[in-house]
Amino acid sequence: xxxxxxxxxVYRRFVELGRAPTREELSTDEAALRRLHDAHWIxxxxxxxxxxxxxxxSAVPTPYRVEANGRSWFGNxxxxxxxxxxxxxxxxxxxxxxxxxxEPIEIDIVDRRPEPAGTVFxxxxxxxxxxxxxxxx
Amino acid sequence: xxxxxxxxxxxRWLDSRGLKAGATISSAKLGExxxxxxxxxxxxxxxxxxxxxxxxxxxxxxxxxxxxxxx
Numbered sequence: 301x302x303x304x305x306x307x308x309x310v311y312r313r314f315v316e317l318g319r320a321p322t323r324e325e326l327s328t329d330e331a332a333l334r335r336l337h338d339a340h341w342i343x344x345x346x347x348x349x350x351x352x353x354x355x356x357x358s359a360v361p362t363p364y365r366v367e368a369n370g371r372s373w374f375g376n377x378x379x380x381x382x383x384x385x386x387x388x389x390x391x392x393x394x395x396x397x398x399x400x401x402x403e404p405i406e407i408d409i410v411d412r413r414p415e416p417a418g419t420v421f422x423x424x425x426x427x428x429x430x431x432x433x434x435x436x437x
Numbered sequence: 438x439x440x441x442x443x444x445x446x447x448x449r450w451l452d453s454r455g456l457k458a459g460a461t462i463s464s465a466k467l468g469e470x471x472x473x474x475x476x477x478x479x480x481x482x483x484x485x486x487x488x489x490x491x492x493x494x495x496x497x498x499x500x501x502x503x504x505x506x507x508x
Contacts, residue, residue, distance in 0.1 A: 308481065311479055363439075382467050400449050405442065407440075413465065414464045418464070422461045
């Protein structure tokens with residue numbers, strides 16, 4: 301299995317399982333996962349060879365829960381949450397809350413468009429620094 | 438990269454943390470961006486985009502200026 305095949309397997313298993321696959325479930329080794337991390341194809345935990353992100357999917361709970369296709373995942377951020385229905389090519393529902401006031405934000409993605417409109421997306425870090433600290437970004 | 442109820446909520450949140458404003462776009466624009474950025478992610482023939490291809494997505498959506506320049 302080459303690196304691209306392994307990368308595709310990570311994504312396929314993430315979708316099937318609703319969580320990150322383990323190294324054993326991928327039948328691969330640490331060095332191969334590290335190569336995917338270094339290529340920015342996935343993100344590993346900083347202190348171990350476990351998958352933290354296969355963007356837009358998050359391996360850990362976040363404030364951005366996404367339901368689609370009868371399953372649920374967490375997006376790494378709002379952009380990624382919108383990206384999960386886009387990647388799956390289906391409608392979806394995003395549950396989050398406003399970081400300022402804590403009020404729930406519930407958004408349906410219908411035919412690739414968010415409903416209701418009105419919420420806004422704020423990006424704190426300029427694009428040039430997105431990969432400097434991807435977990436923070 | 439967070440969702441807020443409105444721009445007023447963004448401003449208040451930034452102020453309460455002493456943070457500098459980044460960029461704010463509508464959820465509709467975010468939907469367009471997500472579709473353009475992520476829709477190929479599970480394709481069997483996925484391949485990594487070049488920097489120029491990623492920048493072209495941002496440019497096409499009007500996300501221009503220094504803030505949106507990829508490294």
